[in-house]
Amino acid sequence: MSFYRLGMSNADLFTPHSLGPLQLPNRMVMAPMTRFRAHEDGTPLPLVADYYAQRASAGLLITEGIWPSRGGQSDWRLPGLETQAHVAGWRKVTEAVHAAGGRIFAQLMHGGRKGHPLARIDGSVPAGPSAVPEPGPVHIPGGRKADSVVPRAMSLADIRTVLDDYAEAARHAIEAGFDGVELHGANSYLIHQFLADNTNLRQDAYGGSVAGRIRFAVEAVEAVAGAIGAERTALRISPGNPQFGMAESDPAPVYRALVDAIDSAGLVYLHLTDNARYPALDDLRPRWSGPLIANVGENGEATTREAGEKVLADGRADLVSYGRAFIANPDLPRRFAAGAPLNTIDERHLYTYGAEGYTDYPLMSAAPSGG
Template identity: 70%
Template sequence: MTNNTASPLLAPYTSAALGLPNRLVMAPMTRFRAHEDGTPLPVVADYYAQRADAGLIVTEGIWPHRRGQSGWRVPGLETEAHVAGWRAVTEAVHARGGRIFAQLMHGGRQGHPRSRLLVDVPAGPSAVPVPGPVHVKDGKAPAPVPREMTVEDIRTAITDHVAAARNALRAGFDGVELHGANSYLIHQFLADNTNRREDAYGRDRTRFAVELVTAVADAIGAHRLGLRLSPGNPQFGMAEADPGPVYRALVDALDALGMAYLHVTDNGTYPALADLRPRWSGTLVANVGENRAPTTPRQGERVLTEGLADLISYGRAFLAHPDLPARIAADDPLATPIRTQDLYTHGARGYTDYPTLEEERAGRLVHAAAR
């Protein structure tokens, strides 16, 4: 059996911005548990509170303003109802001794009029649509050609993020993560095929990210701010032929801000962790399961012992194992299956009904005694 001294994943972590009981970060994962107006459902508080033993929780992506809404029943942080809904979540997590950051996720070109409260065509860096059909509230539809953002649209998007970050603090979040990965707005400005602009935001593909991060850091404090990046991630038709120069320049531009952390997903064709770790002087969170099999405890431990990151984010492992730190301490095989049919529904089933290890063991004992 592993224990707190044997597994580096369970060792405490302290930085200027963070004081965490372990090095396990719950990765952001969209689950569609919001009302149609974007207010989180009451069950969302139960879901995150169950996982409060994580060193840090990062929420699912939350749109900063309906202009950036990427999907139907994805939550927002724009209105007072949103703030009140998320306050119930943060209070539940804090009551269990947890820490939670809100991930702000502007969809950019991601979205469809039939999945947006504004019923409008989404806007991105360039008029390049997502390949293939997209999910809408009543099925699937061809992806719309996005409107190319004007400079005024870009300024508005930055203002929307600043307002949402302030709302996050009012809602009781410990900090904010900006979603610069997995094909959303910041990533669209960074990538080759989605940023075909000929202005300053095209000539320097890091410009939008730097301006946005700086503005939010100025508004809420850099020590409350993280950024997630996925260099070279091809999800949703993204293309980055040579990610290294772009992401090195971005990391160099942001390093001196003193942010809470940088959250990086590794890629099979570009070793982002190995390339960017030496350039980042602050806390680095690694995710090594993107587009791969779920990350195992051993893989996470290896990344820590090799010095490639300070914290490890786990996604799928936290879905079916709400008590993940306790299971790692007990050397549990993490074999509880994810009920994939319930991932993107709207209720408690497949969301808050996964057992803890203690409950699993009690169930096995009851079953054995009944035989």
């Protein structure tokens, strides 16, 4: 294993950076954020191309979570990368981003236990590592909510199928023109479910020990890297993140083992979410020898320019991802560079289906005085 030494850095948010084969003009990454702008079959709506192209000045764009196969669909009207219709829809997005000078990765997001038969194209019961339901109600069509269902515990055959689905969706992503793929191993989705104490009760090769708990994540990384190349493959993790009923009593041994296991794989980056319960950046950065994207705003205040630059100055990451700030500010790098005020998020339209609160935020040049 190769060790990265923490130290001071002269880089700031506007310092260019080489990320695998990509040359990034700055170190600001747009974090993946679910927005529900897809047709019912999972094909992205036409305005999705406008949304991402508007934000192409980011060093890197990462899409909202995209289900790799219909068995991994967690919510109604989330986008997929399973069919040729999906590929064609996403190709319009990548072409628009590249025409605007940007770079874009697809995030593959398998829901695992998350979801409901009424909110899934195939009407199936979700399946996760163990038969442990997600707490709380789930969204179903028609603006309604329903109680979570008890998921099926995945069989070994189910696991092999999902690994194949990840690989096939990654190939579809490259066919659609994406620059790479980020596996979603965070925020309560399937890979995270295998890593966490309370959602993985298995006693077979995919649970019961640290080595068992990390096995699915390692094999998912290997499957995608084998399909499209490690230089186009990344992983996002959020150690200790309690969202949606996740519980990890002692994240450190699990995530140290995971990072150690994939460090030599040559991935294009690791996307790591920090939190107050477990200082993942401080603990895991020294164990990771490749590029690292830090997210320091999860479950807290939105990340400011100053917070991002401190992470870089401390040498704890190479790039910083911004979520909420990019939603309301398509030209966020320009605003940060100018010290300009930021637009406010339209909370009412975060998860609706139209252009309002999605592609209608003003650019700095058109913004009235005071932002």
